[in-house]
Amino acid sequence: MTITPIHGSDSSVTPKIRFDRVTKTYATDSGEPVTALSETSFDISEGEFVCVVGPSGCGKSTLMQMLAGFHAPSSGRTLVDGVEVRRPDADRGVVFQQANLYPWLTTRGNVELGPRIRGVGKAERRARAEQFLEMVGLSLFADRKPYELSGGMQQRAQIARVLANDPEVILMDEPFGALDALTRERMQVELLQIWRERRKTLVFITHDVEEAIFLGTRVLVMTARPGRVLMDLPVELPDGLTPAELRSDQRFVELRDTLLDAIHRAQDVAA
Structure with missing residues (x-):
């Protein structure tokens, strides 16, 4: 690249x-x-x-x-x-030094959280999550919990979570x-x-x-x-x-x- x-x-x-x-x-x-x-x-x-x-x-x-x-x-x-x-x-979306993902949610659930709180419908927030998980290379890990991800993958998930909220x-x-x-x-x-x-x-x-x-x-x-x-x-x-x-x-x-x-x-x- x-x-x-x-x-x-x-x-x-x-x-x-x-x-x-x-x-x-x-x-x-x-x-x-x-x-x-x-x-x-x-x-x-x-x-x-x-x-x-x-x-x-x-x-x-x-x-x-x-x-x-x-x-x-x-x-x-x-x-x-x-x-x-x-x-x-x-x-204004914030990405911290530590990923700070919710451990009881899957990677997809973490990425969908912001749109869900903002009242985005289920189909649209699922589509957003899939889009940004693919963008950061985590589509295959969408159903994993944060503790199952490496440090770099957790950071990518955090970035996807921020982007999905469209700040x-x-x-x-x-x-x-x-x-x-x-x-x-x-x-x-x-x-x-x-x-x-x-x-x-x-x-x-x-x-x-x-x-x-x-x-x-x-x-x-x-x-x-x-x-x-x-x-x-x-x-x-x-x-x-x-x-x-x-x-x-x-x-x-x-x-x-x-x-x-x-x-x-x-x-x-x-x-």
Whole structure:
């Protein structure tokens, strides 16, 4: 399989996602305030695949949780389609690092769950489940329980579950972090293919710079806590290369070095 990245965004289009001077402060168990994000602003256009990297503790997951609607900003606004995010919504699907499938349901049952909750009829939700199970290569495992699946298969099932619910935005918080290297590379290729077919807006948190370059149309680099966007780097790579060829391409190596240097600088950026 060859990789043909799709890059860039149209600045004339209203952003699908907007972080508008977002600050998030938590209280520790001792009551001391900790600022995870400070005055963070950026836009993401519809259909973009944006990866977010940065030092440990820089607020990447906090950013994701606010976009998902699990937490509210302390100040500033998080908007989707110009509407402020105030709670979780089915139009924003979340893929976690752990698959988090319901163990009493089959793979098919897990994938059908979102449409069932939304009131989709039995025939339609079964058709959706079959479509996305085939897309992620799990048609033959539709009747298996989660504990009968490998880690990579569970992650593919989780992705199918999110896609079957047809969200406008897909949020992924280090979804491949616990996988072995071979499974991880295979999942990256599969995710790119799914993104090209569905053209959803996708925000992907990772600590792996090469993964960010391989997947993203843009990479955001966050500073050390309190997190802010230090760099917003477009990813432009040659077309028609295999994954192995792409990773050894000169432009890929240059982007990797640029991002690694930015992350090292990010660790030293003061509040």
